[in-house]
Amino acid sequence: DSGVTQTPKHLITATGQRVTLRCSPRSGDLSVYWYQQSLDQGLQFLIHYYNGEERAKGNILERFSAQQFPDLHSELNLSSLELGDSALYFCASSVEILGGGPGNTIYFGEGSWLTVV
Amino acid sequence: DAKTTQPNSMESNEEEPVHLPCNHSTISGTDYIHWYRQLPSQGPEYVIHGLTSNVNNRMASLAIAEDRKSSTLILHRATLRDAAVYYCILRDVAGNTGKLIFGQGTTLQVKP
Numbered sequence: 001d002s003g004v005t006q007t008p009k010h011l012i013t014a015t016g017q018r019v020t021l022r023c024s025p026r027s028g029d030l031s032v033y034w035y036q037q038s039l040d041q042g043l044q045f046l047i048h049y050y051n052g053e054e055r056a057k058g059n060i061l062e063r064f065s066a067q068q069f070p071d072l073h074s075e076l077n078l079s080s081l082e083l084g085d086s087a088l089y090f091c092a093s094s095v096e097i098l099g100g101g102p103g104n105t106i107y108f109g110e111g112s113w114l115t116v117v
Numbered sequence: 118d119a120k121t122t123q124p125n126s127m128e129s130n131e132e133e134p135v136h137l138p139c140n141h142s143t144i145s146g147t148d149y150i151h152w153y154r155q156l157p158s159q160g161p162e163y164v165i166h167g168l169t170s171n172v173n174n175r176m177a178s179l180a181i182a183e184d185r186k187s188s189t190l191i192l193h194r195a196t197l198r199d200a201a202v203y204y205c206i207l208r209d210v211a212g213n214t215g216k217l218i219f220g221q222g223t224t225l226q227v228k229p
Contacts, residue, residue, distance in 0.1 A: 002160065002162070004160075031215065033216060033217075035219075042219060042220075042221060042222075043155075043161070043204075043219035044219075045216050045217070045218055045219075048215075048216050056216050058216070058218075090160050090161070092160070092161075092217075094215065096215070104149075104166075104208075104215060105163045105166075106153075106163065106215070106217055107162075107163070108160030108161045108162065109160055110159060110160055111159075111160055
């Protein structure tokens with residue numbers, strides 16, 4: 001158990017719909033990262049938040065958005081869903097952003113399986 | 118982000134050592150070498166990381182070439198539970214974000 005909690009674990013929804021994925025980081029972790037993993041694209045970095053502020057954006061579609069709340073939990077909002085958005089979405093957290101110490105280790109949750117039909 | 122090159126797949130026999138190579142010829146002086154692995158149907162998990170010197174922990178050892186252009190993850194005695202995709206990642210600690218950029222990784226098969 002990494003200590004990163006993601007809900008829901010599984011979600012099936014129709015095209016055109018909107019869903020919200022939730023992530024609770026490990027206690028004390030200020031950084032939250034979101035990743036998408038599909039069969040043909042591998043693990044893709046989406047976005048990084050640190051203490052409520054966006055720090056980096058990756059291959060995140062405009063239909064997707066995220067935020068990190070004052071209690072440090074994060075939500076990933078996916079709208080106007082398409083079949084191709086079906087994937088496993090991972091949240092990860094770490095204490096620090098930089099440095100070579102143990103606090104820099106990133107811990108991943110078990111993911112949220114999204115199926116768009 | 119500097120890139121890494123890994124073999125697509127490797128096989129090992131149970132209880133034998135496994136050496137997983139990684140090439141990173143464009144590594145910069147501020148890049149740390151990180152290894153993560155992903156077991157089937159699970160999120161990636163941290164294995165080990167290092168900068169210049171070889172590193173050991175309870176999971177594995179990391180051997181880093183003197184010029185830092187390559188590294189090797191060593192699993193001393195492979196078990197069936199070590200079957201996973203292993204990712205070698207360069208992480209720039211001098212930038213403004215600590216995101217991990219995953220490549221395709223090496224799929225390790227462990228035979229009983």
